[in-house]
Amino acid sequence: MTSLATAPITTTLGGYPLEPTGTALRRWSGSSHPFGASVTESGVNFALYSANATAVTLLLFNSPEDADPVRVIELDSQKNHSFNIWHVFIEGARHGMGYAYRVDGPHEPWNGHRFDPEKVLIDPYAKANNLSRWKRGDACFPGDNLHTSMRSVIIDIDDYDWEGDRPLQTPMAQSVIYEMHVGGFTKSPTSGVKNPGTFLGLIEKIPYLKQLGVTAVELLPPLCFDHTDVLREHDGKKLVNYWGYSTVGYFAPHQAYCVSNNDGQHIKEFRDMVKALHKAGIEVILDVVFNHTDEGNHQGPTFCFKGIDNSTYYYLTGVDGSREFYYDYTGCGNTFNCNHPVGEKLILDSLRFWVEEMHVDGFRFDEGSVLSRGESGAPMEHPPVIWAIELDDVLAKSKVIAEAWDAAGLYQIGYFPGARWAEWNGKYRDAIRGFVKGDPGLISEVASRITGSSDLYQWHREEPVNSINFITAHDGFTLYDLTAYNEKHNWANGEGNNDGINDNVSWNCGVEGETEDQWINDLRARQVKNFATIMMISMGVPMIVAGDEFKRSQGGNNNTYCHDNEINWFNWDKINSPDSQEMIRFWSKLIEKRLKFKNHFSGRYFAGKTNRFNISDIHWHGPVVNQPGWNDPQARCLAFTLGDTADDTDGTNNIHVMMNMYWDAIDFEIPQFEGLNWYRTIDTSLRSPEDIVDYDQQVKINDGRYVVTGRSIVVLFSRETT
Numbered sequence: 068m069t070s071l072a073t074a075p076i077t078t079t080l081g082g083y084p085l086e087p088t089g090t091a092l093r094r095w096s097g098s099s100h101p102f103g104a105s106v107t108e109s110g111v112n113f114a115l116y117s118a119n120a121t122a123v124t125l126l127l128f129n130s131p132e133d134a135d136p137v138r139v140i141e142l143d144s145q146k147n148h149s150f151n152i153w154h155v156f157i158e159g160a161r162h163g164m165g166y167a168y169r170v171d172g173p174h175e176p177w178n179g180h181r182f183d184p185e186k187v188l189i190d191p192y193a194k195a196n197n198l199s200r201w202k203r204g205d206a207c208f209p210g211d212n213l214h215t216s217m218r219s220v221i222i223d224i225d226d227y228d229w230e231g232d233r234p235l236q237t238p239m240a241q242s243v244i245y246e247m248h249v250g251g252f253t254k255s256p257t258s259g260v261k262n263p264g265t266f267l268g269l270i271e272k273i274p275y276l277k278q279l280g281v282t283a284v285e286l287l288p289p290l291c292f293d294h295t296d297v298l299r300e301h302d303g304k305k306l307v308n309y310w311g312y313s314t315v316g317y318f319a320p321h322q323a324y325c326v327s328n329n330d331g332q333h334i335k336e337f338r339d340m341v342k343a344l345h346k347a348g349i350e351v352i353l354d355v356v357f358n359h360t361d362e363g364n365h366q367g368p369t370f371c372f373k374g375i376d377n378s379t380y381y382y383l384t385g386v387d388g389s390r391e392f393y394y395d396y397t398g399c400g401n402t403f404n405c406n407h408p409v410g411e412k413l414i415l416d417s418l419r420f421w422v423e424e425m426h427v428d429g430f431r432f433d434e435g436s437v438l439s440r441g442e443s444g445a446p447m448e449h450p451p452v453i454w455a456i457e458l459d460d461v462l463a464k465s466k467v468i469a470e471a472w473d474a475a476g477l478y479q480i481g482y483f484p485g486a487r488w489a490e491w492n493g494k495y496r497d498a499i500r501g502f503v504k505g506d507p508g509l510i511s512e513v514a515s516r517i518t519g520s521s522d523l524y525q526w527h528r529e530e531p532v533n534s535i536n537f538i539t540a541h542d543g544f545t546l547y548d549l550t551a552y553n554e555k556h557n558w559a560n561g562e563g564n565n566d567g568i569n570d571n572v573s574w575n576c577g578v579e580g581e582t583e584d585q586w587i588n589d590l591r592a593r594q595v596k597n598f599a600t601i602m603m604i605s606m607g608v609p610m611i612v613a614g615d616e617f618k619r620s621q622g623g624n625n626n627t628y629c630h631d632n633e634i635n636w637f638n639w640d641k642i643n644s645p646d647s648q649e650m651i652r653f654w655s656k657l658i659e660k661r662l663k664f665k666n667h668f669s670g671r672y673f674a675g676k677t678n679r680f681n682i683s684d685i686h687w688h689g690p691v692v693n694q695p696g697w698n699d700p701q702a703r704c705l706a707f708t709l710g711d712t713a714d715d716t717d718g719t720n721n722i723h724v725m726m727n728m729y730w731d732a733i734d735f736e737i738p739q740f741e742g743l744n745w746y747r748t749i750d751t752s753l754r755s756p757e758d759i760v761d762y763d764q765q766v767k768i769n770d771g772r773y774v775v776t777g778r779s780i781v782v783l784f785s786r787e788t789t
Contacts, residue, residue: 092140119376234427243280246612287541292314342426352428666712704735737783745767
């Protein structure tokens with residue numbers, strides 16, 4: 068390592084000078100803001116919040132991988148302490164050095180305090196964390212863990228050429244979201260990329276995303292988490308934290324998704340990915356986990372918040388008024404105190420960082436309902452953190468999406484606080500799954516879900532774009548597995564098939580699992596196309612899961628959280644097969660058609676307008692025109708006409724949809740309008756390429772009827788007669 072600067076400092080930081088100590092790294096009192104490690108030309112300012120600490124020690128490492136620190140700096144409780152914030156400026160400290168804290172204070176679990184000066188702690192605001200020496204078990208038990216601790220890394224974030232890049236701000240109504248796992252997308256040897264399983268590897272597959280036509284990728288948690296945590300071993304495989312839903316650092320990219328071992332390069336690699344996706348017109352949405360942290364319950368490791376100020380950062384409970392244990396509203400051992408002013412500040416600071424410094428376009432909040440809980444744990448009418456995110460100037464044009472429930476039973480679909488927050492619409496998922504499966508009596512609810520779930524959102528002046536329409540997500544069956552399995556098959560998880568949801572609203576089409584029966588395989592492909600078609604003709608914002616476009620299977624496993632292996636990885640050999648390419652073509656053309664007919668998905672509810680062809684913005688039918696059969700408990704069919712009521716309509720943007728989820732073919736009437744002819748553009752029962760066609764290949768319907776094959780959907784587009 069090169070020697071550290073020893074030149075005298077000529078100015079102070081924050082106006083709080085302190086006599087220097089030593090010759091290699093000189094200490095000054097520093098500033099209480101901003102939180103974290105802030106790099107300047109002459110050194111680094113460190114600021115750490117702890118309301119209840121009695122002593123704080125800063126450890127500096129020449130390299131974050133070093134066993135021992137180069138300096139141990141005990142902060143002065145007078146000169147390095149302003150109110151609840153401990154701070155120090157170290158002249159000569161620089162980018163790339165490691166640092167950590169020891170924090171002392173009362174060890175009184177019954178009062179919520181778990182200070183332990185033997186534990187080495189990372190900075191909650193660190194821009195990188197190094198886990199090369201980390202041993203999780205050593206942080207769970209008493210004793211000094213200096214040599215097996217995590218270390219934060221000093222990062223200078225200003226040195227990057229964005230080449231004019233900014234967040235894209237694609238309107239929600241024109242968005243198609245692709246939920247994906249950064250590692251699993253390219254980690255398989257079949258991917259053929261230079262840097263598999265990384266942010267840079269994802270860049271190499273951008274042409275695939277462009278071909279598909281999605282407008283945004285929603286990345287399963289790409290923030291720092293402990294990928295070394297082996298949950299258990301089963302059948303000779305180590306099962307680990309694969310999804311990443313236990314955050315370690317809220318300002319740091321996940322180190323395992325980076326190519327470079329140099330922590331200082333991690334932010335650059337993440338920025339390279341964002342910049343490349345933006346150049347391709349694709350937004351970046353981060354899945355963020357503020358509802359809990361990776362420190363778990365009272366038996367979990369101490370490496371950050373628990374040792375810095377446990378009673379501030381977590382919801383605590385106990386017997387007879389004690390605060391020894393953790394409220395577990397998340398199912399993950401603890402719950403982050405989101406609406407404490409300090410917890411709220413961390414969340415807002417993190418989101419602003421990812422928008423301002425990393426140019427991301429939005430966020431999806433895991434178990435977002437936790438953010439509505441007050442410090443007592445009860446839901447609040449106006450939760451400060453949710454409204455702060457809603458109204459923040461920096462975040463104003465960022466997409467914010469909530470998983471509007473938590474593990475403790477709080478379910479807020481249609482009731483999530485705030486106005487512009489979009490919600491994962493679980494009711495959409497359940498209704499469409501049941502309808503395509505063939506369950507009767509769902510057409511009224513399906514009609515509501517297809518038209519933007521006005522029953523959920525319109526009552527408090529929200530819009531269709533508040534509904535994220537999804538049929539599958541990372542947790543649960545894949546879209547193909549919905550058509551291939553009646554039951555979950557989670558044996559590979561090593562939990563006796565007791566994990567994962569039991570009711571999947573799925574249907575295996577007659578055989579459980581894989582089969583060589585071509586009739587069943589054709590039916591499954593048709594069902595996947597039915598799901599896809601409904602999603603793309605629905606008002607709201609469609610979200611598809613990576614792999615559903617080529618019928619990716621997890622073998623019936625609906626909870627693959629622990630598999631960093633072929634169960635989750637993309638098989639690019641399969642993607643390139645003719646069968647998969649046919650399905651990818653179908654999805655791609657569907658997305659293309661949806662974005663073309665954006666007038667129908669403008670983000671506003673239908674208002675009863677009629678166009679010059681006397682077609683209203685929406686009209687409902689069944690097999691018989693104008694008779695949808697709302698009160699028929701056995702109904703499995705629904706049809707509707709969408710009229711383009713924009714002032715400049717030319718007769719080509721009207722749509723008629725016929726959905727038959729009955730097992731036999733049904734003859735549907737087609738409404739007729741003077742001056743228009745109907746042309747078939749989609750029939751999910753037909754083989755590729757007739758299943759979905761371009762404008763010049765559309766088939767004219769010469770009479771007022773169409774026989775819709777059982778379990779299939781037909782979509783017609785209009786053209787003005789000549």
